[in-house]
Amino acid sequence: MTFKIRMIAAITASLGLTAVLGGAAHAQFVATADKPISYVADTMDADNSRHVVTFSGRVQFLQDDSRLNADGVRVNYAQNPATGKWDEVSTVEATGNVYYVVGDQVMTGGKAVYTKSTDTLVLSGDVVLKQGQNVMQGNRLVYNVGAGKSSMDGAPTGGSKGRVRGVFYPESQPAKKKP
Known part of the structure; x- marks a missing residue:
């Protein structure tokens, strides 16, 4: 299974969340430079002195067959050591009603960084x-990409009410033909 999030063409990092949803599970944060990205938002503010671009209000990014919706998306840039330009993505933060979908795969939450x-x-x-x-x-x-490790917490702040939950349906196997 593959979850794909494609937010900004300049994002060159990719990651795979193996075993998040079981043995066949796999999630990725991917941007492909060869596919155009379109976006809509109520506002887009670029602050060149702080190297930040902020999209707010019903933000939607579309690339290929992927869609990301959020109340806001903020992209922070770092200086590219090779060129000296401020064109390297350092962080991407989607906040409020984060929703990502591709095909029958969906990921939702309050905030993604x-x-x-x-x-x-x-x-x-x-x-x-x-x-x-x-x-x-x-x-x-x-999810730590380089280490290939992921973890899901029910109550990461130490509370006792949250638990991780899951329901997985086995893949149906084709019936064997009788001789």
């Missing part, structure tokens, strides 16, 4: 991962 320097994606706030009938829920998903 990708940090390039640590190669980490954190999705928090009533996290729900779905593919078809398979569902996994928790309060926070943390």
Whole structure:
């Protein structure tokens, strides 16, 4: 299974969340430079002195067959050591009603933050991962890309009420032909 989030063409990092939804599960944060990205938002503000672009109000990014919706998306840039230009994405933060869909795969939460320097994606706030009938829920998903490790917390702040939950349906196997 593959979850794909494609937010900004300049994002060159990719990550796979293996075993988030079981043995066949796989999630990615991907931007492909060869596919155009379109966006809509109520406002877009670029602050060149702070190297930040902020999209707010019913934000939607579309690329290929992927869609990301959120109340706001903020992209922070770092200086490219090779060129000296401020064109390297350092963090991407989607906040408020984060919803990502591609095909029958959906990921939702209150906030998603990708940090390039640590190669980490954190999705928090009533996290729900779905593919078809398979569902996994928790309060926070943390994925370290380089290490290939992910974890889902029910109550990451130490509370006792949250738990990680999931329902997985086995894949149906084709019936064997009788001799």
